[in-house]
Amino acid sequence: MSDLATFVRKLPKAELHLHIEGALEPELAFAIAERNDIALPYSSVDELRAAYRFANLQEFLDVYYACAGVLVESQDFYDLTWSYLERARTDNVRHAEIFFDPQTHTARGVEFATVVDGISWALDDARDKLGLTSRLILCFLRHLDEACALETLAAAMSYRDRIAGVGLDSGERGNPPRKFAEVFRRARDAGFVPVAHAGEEGPAEYVREALEVLEVVRIDHGNNALDDPGVVAELLRRRTPLTVCPLSNLKLCVVDDLASHPLKRMLDLGLFVTVNSDDPAYFGGYVNDNYVAIASALGLGKADLVRLARNSFAASLLPETDKARLIRELDAVSSPLR
Ligand code: ADE
Numbered sequence: 001m002s003d004l005a006t007f008v009r010k011l012p013k014a015e016l017h018l019h020i021e022g023a024l025e026p027e028l029a030f031a032i033a034e035r036n037d038i039a040l041p042y043s044s045v046d047e048l049r050a051a052y053r054f055a056n057l058q059e060f061l062d063v064y065y066a067c068a069g070v071l072v073e074s075q076d077f078y079d080l081t082w083s084y085l086e087r088a089r090t091d092n093v094r095h096a097e098i099f100f101d102p103q104t105h106t107a108r109g110v111e112f113a114t115v116v117d118g119i120s121w122a123l124d125d126a127r128d129k130l131g132l133t134s135r136l137i138l139c140f141l142r143h144l145d146e147a148c149a150l151e152t153l154a155a156a157m158s159y160r161d162r163i164a165g166v167g168l169d170s171g172e173r174g175n176p177p178r179k180f181a182e183v184f185r186r187a188r189d190a191g192f193v194p195v196a197h198a199g200e201e202g203p204a205e206y207v208r209e210a211l212e213v214l215e216v217v218r219i220d221h222g223n224n225a226l227d228d229p230g231v232v233a234e235l236l237r238r239r240t241p242l243t244v245c246p247l248s249n250l251k252l253c254v255v256d257d258l259a260s261h262p263l264k265r266m267l268d269l270g271l272f273v274t275v276n277s278d279d280p281a282y283f284g285g286y287v288n289d290n291y292v293a294i295a296s297a298l299g300l301g302k303a304d305l306v307r308l309a310r311n312s313f314a315a316s317l318l319p320e321t322d323k324a325r326l327i328r329e330l331d332a333v334s335s336p337l338r
């Protein structure tokens with residue numbers, strides 16, 4: 001393991017941008033497909049992996065939704081979530097905030113309860129067996145209409161104790177945050193913490209709308225915010241965290257190469273940046289791989305990496321006392337290393 005990888009591995013960290021359906025490794029997808037007697041549109045693990053060449057977000061989403069189609073029983077959602085959590089623990093992830101896309105499953109006749117129960121069961125096991133805490137965030141699919149999102153929110157109301165927040169994902173272009181103003185208003189009123197994907201493929205204006213119309217407390221990605229100094233000023237004024245995903249941006253051609261990734265510029269501007277894996281089974285790396293790849297490409301130093309890990313706890317939905325405890329642990333580990 002390189003020096004950099006060893007250093008990153010030692011840092012306790014939180015992961016705040018992770019789609020559980022995007023943690024479905026091809027081997028597990030085939031195993032679950034077989035036991036559910038579902039045919040994947042690929043003949044083998046190798047053929048599926050070979051399909052992981054994406055020119056944009058939509059090309060990825062087509063494969064991602066096809067693979068999510070194997071998930072039917074609570075056990076499937078458990079196995080998927082557990083496999084991610086065990087893997088994350090080896091990266092020294094101490095806290096994970098996990099997105100799930102219920103509409104992908106309910107549209108196929110899978111009950112909302114089946115999805116949430118399976119995921120929650122694994123989250124409880126991770127807390128008890130791995131010492132890894134978590135929060136669950138329900139994402140509305142923005143390519144669908146707001147009426148469908150409202151139905152999904154209605155189903156989530158009986159799971160207020162299980163679901164901490166709501167988010168917005170799927171195809172961004174042509175699906176502005178304002179399309180979901182009402183469902184986010186109702187979700188906020190019900191106590192769900194609002195976050196949203198914005199500025200991944202969409203313009204800086206979508207980041208502004210997510211802040212001002214959806215009143216989000218975090219922006220997922222946010223790359224294109226840098227195109228508008230007014231939006232950057234607003235992110236700084238609000239101290240809104242950005243959950244940045246370097247390898248995802250590379251795989252989805254949001255950036256041409258990691259050397260031109262905006263993360264260093266974001267840090268230099270004083271933005272509240274975190275590093276995350278997004279859909280690690282599809283993008284060639286889990287969270288530590290993202291830290292290592294972006295640090296190598298942009299020449300980040302150890303102090304930058306510690307700052308990113310500190311931000312990950314500070315930007316989480318954990319209570320302040322838990323944040324402070326985890327940041328003390330990070331400081332204890334990192335100060336002798338620097
Ligand atoms: N769903 C899963 N990954 C996503 C991403 N990177 N952007 C939008 N929606 C997603």
Ligand code: ZN
Nearest residue numbers: 017019220278
């Ligand atoms: Zn994402």
